[in-house]
Amino acid sequence: MDQENYENILNLDQTKQYQHKVRLMCEFCSRHTLKEVPDPYYGGQEGFNRVIDLLIDACEGLLTKVMS
Numbered sequence: 001m002d003q004e005n006y007e008n009i010l011n012l013d014q015t016k017q018y019q020h021k022v023r024l025m026c027e028f029c030s031r032h033t034l035k036e037v038p039d040p041y042y043g044g045q046e047g048f049n050r051v052i053d054l055l056i057d058a059c060e061g062l063l064t065k066v067m068s
Contacts, residue, residue, distance in 0.1 A: 002036040028061030029054065 009022050026034050032054050040047040 002039075025055065025058045025062075028058045028065060030061050031057045 003024075006022065006024055010019050013019050013022075024035065025037055026032065034054060037051060037054060037058075038047070040051040043050060
C-alpha cells in the first residue's frame, strides 16, 4: 500500500472510528527500511523480486505482532 492508497482508505472511514487500525504494510518490516511498497511494474523483474522480499518481511512482522 502506498500513501495514496492509505489516504483513500482513511477517507472511507467518515466517522474516523477505525483510522487507528489502518497501517502501511511496511510498518511491519524488520529488515527493510522503505516506508511504502513500491510499484513493481517500473523495476522490471528485479522490481517484482524486491516487492516480494519486502512483503515477506512485512508479513513475518505482521504475524509476529498478531501472535503477541
